[in-house]
Amino acid sequence: MVHRTSKARALVLFWKENFKLDVQTFSKYHINAKINQNTNEEWRFMGFYGEPDTNKRHESWNRLRRLKNRGSATWICVGDFSEITRKSEKIGGRIRPHNQMQPFLEMLDECRLIDLGFVGSDFTWHKHYPRYTVWERLDRVGAIDEWLLKFLDTKVYHLDVTTSDHKPLWIVLEGVVYTQQQPFRFEQMWITDKGCGATIEGVWKTNFDEPRVEKILRKIDMCGLELTQWSKKKFGSVRKELETKRKRLARAKRYARRGGDTSWLRTLEAKINSLMDKEAKMWRQRSRVAWLKDGDKNTRFFHTKVTQRRRRNSIKGLFDEAKQWCTNQNQIVDIDVNYYQQLFTSSNLDNLEEVLAKIP
Known part of the structure; x- marks a missing residue:
């Protein structure tokens, strides 16, 4: 440093x-x-x-x-x-x-x-x-x-x-293998919502006709699944709102660069920063030092799944007919198919019989 x-x-x-x-x-x-x-x-x-x-x-x-x-x-x-x-x-x-x-x-x-x-x-x-x-x-x-x-x-x-x-x-970089850990953790920010406690309590009240140890392990697994679903439907609104605001911010930047009013741009930047503050606990927990300090003291059902994805040599994106940059794989496939369909599709044919007559 x-x-x-x-x-x-x-x-x-x-x-x-x-x-x-x-x-x-x-x-x-x-x-x-x-x-x-x-x-x-x-x-x-x-x-x-x-x-x-x-x-x-x-x-x-x-x-x-x-x-x-x-x-x-x-x-x-x-x-x-x-x-x-x-x-x-x-x-x-x-x-x-x-x-x-x-x-x-x-x-x-x-x-x-x-x-x-x-x-x-x-x-x-x-x-x-x-x-x-x-x-x-x-x-x-x-x-x-x-x-x-x-x-x-x-x-x-x-x-x-x-x-x-x-x-x-x-x-x-080409030739350098990148790995990314995507751990599933009990998010500390969930504790601020009453739905978190209600979800966990609902799972633990469920009865299973199994030995004690297997019953506990099964409830731990169910807690993870239920909290994930609950987070997507309820708590996940913060992330969705951030995504929406960032898309609007991109449009606001393009408008401002053309000489437009920047007040909308500044307002969106302030709202995005406010939303990011709401996620501060989650990001702080995901830093190694903070996690060791106070990450796992509130629950014992925490478990981690590590996934590694190797970077592939592939087309990263294509411009569509509207000159928009597309990185979605389905969009890339559609652009390729449409391009070659147009390339190999004949139109306004004239004197086709004369051309065919020349073929032996």
Whole structure:
């Protein structure tokens, strides 16, 4: 961790204990680490923060040029560069002068960093002003061509968030196995609802003609099933409302970027933050430290199911005829089928008999 020098800036790099990563150098503007050091699979990860002061921005570009030469391993650079590469990467506020962007472009070219693109919103940062909002793509991922050959199908996702003015970047690498634990737990937030106690009490009052131990185990299993169903119907409304509000927020952002009123956008952001506070206990419980502290002291029926899903090489999404990005598997299938049906369907046939007569 590189300690912050102000309330708004700090660099932190986390990795799992069994992950082969070695930090080489760091400063308040960067963290330079090697993955799989001294092996044939060695590569470098660079976390970078660009100088926010425009007058000092050239110092950032010179710093990255120097870091480029720290070793011969192929590398990727990720971070908030505090700069854009073209005028289309900004909406609102004053127009970015070309001579301010040009040094950034020259540095990217000298370092051979290729923009990996993105999936999601066009912008990664925004700031509200009394009469307008500024949107910019300040955060990006760049890599040299040798790195891209190792991870050719890498995808960068711009994730939505309402608690920060920057969007998180999620980088999915080809060839790296990702596992995700999806534990089922007794959620502490359920205790705030009377329906939770009533559901558990109803299960424990049920009689089963079985030996005592088997009876208890069966009731524990039933508690989990009944609470899951109850949560979906009753307590699950918080999550559904969050999903609905986030969809509305996406529409509000598109409207605001076209120069519309931002009051609706600000109201939705406030409501989403309020809903997220209601889920705070659940997310706090799911953090490892909080769970050890006070997670399992209220009930003994808790059990965990761990599922691991391997990332598959597949089509992640397609644009439909309305130019909407679709990631649902059923939608992708429908788009494929419709495309090839239209491709191989004949229309407005003329002189068909003449064509058939030429076939031997």
